[in-house]
Amino acid sequence: MTDFELIRSKRRSLELRVLEDGTVQVRAPQRAPLRMVRDFVDSRRQWIADQQQRQATRPRQRWQDGEVLAWRGESLQMDVCEGRTRVVVSGPYLSVRVAEPDNELTVRTAVEGWMRRQAKPVFEDSIARQFDWFETAGFARPTLRIKKMRTRWGSLSARGYINLNIALLHYPPAALDYVVMHELCHLKHMDHGPGFHALMDARMPDWRQRKAVLEQPLFQP
Template sequence: MHRDSPPPLEYELVRSRRRSLEVRVRVDGSVQVRAPLKLAAYRVEAFVDSRRDWIRDQQQRMAARPRVRWRDGDPCQYLGEPLTLRVAAAARARVARHGDELHVGVPDPHDEAAVSHAVHEWWRGLARTRFQESIERQFPWFAERGHRLPVLRVKKMRSRWGSLSRRGYINLSLALMQYPPAVIDYVVMHELCHLEYMHHGPAFHALMDRRMPDWPARKRRLDG
């Protein structure tokens, strides 16, 4: 290797029955590359190298993000509304909203992981209804095109907000429960548009422009 060549990037390679290459940068800065089963290794390496600058930018962005804290008095978001955590001791986990406060009871109120888990489970109990409503409200146009209603799965996703599988599942991140309904609708529309185009090329973005003309503004709220 030439001594001026940049050092190789470390990444996890996941092969599957997909058709395209994809690179993801996780919250912790680690990199995952997804590739077709039989794609030559040199092509994977070339793809990763072509995305080197983007990967570094994403890693720097992840590193600069402030750590989310889960203590009494800390802020917490629910559907875009700012709430204040009120954490107290309780025999078992419980969460309830009271006005602009989110009351969380856990056995050890100083255990931030336990507080985080309790809040995420509270989100999960509300997420399926919220996400399913958005899907069904925006789906009729796609139904007219002959598509079948995808099956919702709510998941903790480390590196993306949503995905659409060829097996008929729409996966949405539980963390979307922090964002306003307009942002949730954007992610849902993005995934529904993949029913027509399983890529992010010009045709996909043209469809997004037709179905949700203000999607770039909604995306900026999500990115921010």
């Protein structure tokens, strides 16, 4: 029997996740019988094994001097030195100055803080460039929220928020634009039915190629 972490909530269905460290996590309704949860996990044993193997072989991001950071489809070599905290792009380098340059957590914290500051204007620009048609159709522009998400690139909430994964900054701008368009199309079609796909085809004919870029492995943070 596969070991798993069970999280109960007000959701209506079972959801299975394999985390970066290989941990199996199941999200289940509050009153779902434990036997049903176990049967669900057992029925997905091969999928779980495949995902755990994928996570185990996926390259990990190292936060050290000389390591490479994927940035908007390009590669930046990290130049990490001691100094007052500062992160800035300088040609092909990401100059990182921190108090403890040999401490990977310190470097990671500084770089991720810098990424979050870069994300808002970049993401807002993508939304603005693609929203005109939806505005003309009578939809209100959703409010941006930037998140770290394990299993999604983005989501659109019924409360008017568009949630985008900060990890999109590692990929080319065309991939970010695809995710934004995908979520904007949910303003009109909340499901992934024929109407949704027809709208995606109309608004972004090459969306499938853009989506494929997000399926290419990068260093895992």
